[in-house]
Amino acid sequence: SQKIEQNSEALNIQEGKTATLTCNYTNYSPAYLQWYRQDPGRGPVFLLLIRENEKEKRKERLKVTFDTTLKQSLFHITASQPADSATYLCALDMNTGRRALTFGSGTRLQVQP
Amino acid sequence: NAGVTQTPKFQVLKTGQSMTLQCAQDMNHNSMYWYRQDPGMGLRLIYYSASEGTTDKGEVPNGYNVSRLNKREFSLRLESAAPSQTSVYFCATNVGLADGETQYFGPGTRLLVL
Numbered sequence: 001s002q003k004i005e006q007n008s009e010a011l012n013i014q015e016g017k018t019a020t021l022t023c024n025y026t027n028y029s030p031a032y033l034q035w036y037r038q039d040p041g042r043g044p045v046f047l048l049l050i051r052e053n054e055k056e057k058r059k060e061r062l063k064v065t066f067d068t069t070l071k072q073s074l075f076h077i078t079a080s081q082p083a084d085s086a087t088y089l090c091a092l093d094m095n096t097g098r099r100a101l102t103f104g105s106g107t108r109l110q111v112q113p
Numbered sequence: 114n115a116g117v118t119q120t121p122k123f124q125v126l127k128t129g130q131s132m133t134l135q136c137a138q139d140m141n142h143n144s145m146y147w148y149r150q151d152p153g154m155g156l157r158l159i160y161y162s163a164s165e166g167t168t169d170k171g172e173v174p175n176g177y178n179v180s181r182l183n184k185r186e187f188s189l190r191l192e193s194a195a196p197s198q199t200s201v202y203f204c205a206t207n208v209g210l211a212d213g214e215t216q217y218f219g220p221g222t223r224l225l226v227l
Contacts, residue, residue, distance in 0.1 A: 008153060032213040043117075043203050043218030044156070051213070089155070093212055099163060100146055100171065101216060105155035 003027065006090060006104040014112050019077040021107045023090030026071060030092040033066055033073050038087045038106065047088075048075075080111045114139050117219035119204050125225045126194045134189040134222050136204030144209030145187035146171075146216065147179060149200040156203065162187055163209060194226045 005024045013019050023033070032051045036044035050057045050066045050073065057064045063076040077084050087108045091101040120135045136145065143164045148156040158171030162181040176198060178190045191198055202222045207214040 004155075034213075034215065041221070043205075043220055044216075045218070046215040049213060049215065091216075099144060099207070099209060099212060099214070100158050100161050102158075102172075103148075103156040105153055 004090065004092060004102060004104040006088075006107045008105060008107070010108040010110055012110045012112060013080055015081060017080055019080045019084065019109055019111070021075040021088050021109065023073040023075070023104055024071060025092060028094055029068060030094065032093065033064075034091045034101065035062075035064055035073075035075050036089045036091060036103075038089060044089055044103075077109070080109075082111045082113050085109055085111050116140060117204055117206055117217055119202075119219040119222050121222060122220070123223045125227065126191075127227050128195060130194050131190070131192050132194065132224075133191075134202055134204075134224075136187045136189070136219060137185050138204075138206045138217075139185065140206060140217065141184070142206040142208050142217070143184070144207050145181065146205040146207075147177075147187070147189045148203045148205060149173065149198075150203060150221075151200050159189065159202075191224075194224075196226045198224065199226045200224060 003026045034049045035047045038044040048064045050064045061078045065074045087106040089106040091103045094102045117138045146161040147159040160179040162168045165184045180188045204219040205216040
């Protein structure tokens with residue numbers, strides 16, 4: 001079956017370091033992948049989209065890579081800040097025929113001051 | 114612009130009771146979605162509406178019904194609530210013209226079924 005995997009364990013890092021989160025998927029080839037941020041008690045907010053023909057995408061301190069051979073996306077936050085603490089979700093179009101995303105369960109990032 | 118709004122914010126139901134979750138958007142988007150979010154399970158699609166007048170089942174539709182009242186509003190109904198429906202429910206929208214579009218989420222409705 002088609003599956004999206006994100007590390008369920010929280011990632012704890014020191015302020016100023018680079019946080020790297022992983023999204024792995026199996027059994028299909030998405031045309032694009034999206035990353036969202038979710039704060040406690042709130043809905044997810046879109047951060048970045050990367051397409052299958054793009055290896056890397058950047059936005060300010062954020063960088064996303066997309067390796068269709070490994071079936072993996074990496075999400076990097078450089079010079080991390082305590083305000084970056086949140087849960088980060090990856091999402092893909094699983095080619096189900098619906099224009100709807102399938103979300104991973106998310107990884108919680110905690111940046112210590 | 115309010116974006117995507119959901120009512121109520123919180124609700125406690127007894128098993129067997131019914132209720133309707135409301136979602137409204139002022140973004141003039143064509144597509145609207147209902148997800149539920151449970152710990153460790155991620156967001157799971159319940160129903161969606163690709164455009165006004167159409168609705169389709171998602172991954173976990175059992176126990177739910179939906180109505181796309183007009184372009185702005187998409188409601189989710191629980192006819193006979195069960196404890197397994199305790200969850201956080203999110204409404205989302207997107208323009209609905211192409212694949213890969215960003216989704217915009219509401220603040221969520223937290224539902225507890227006793």
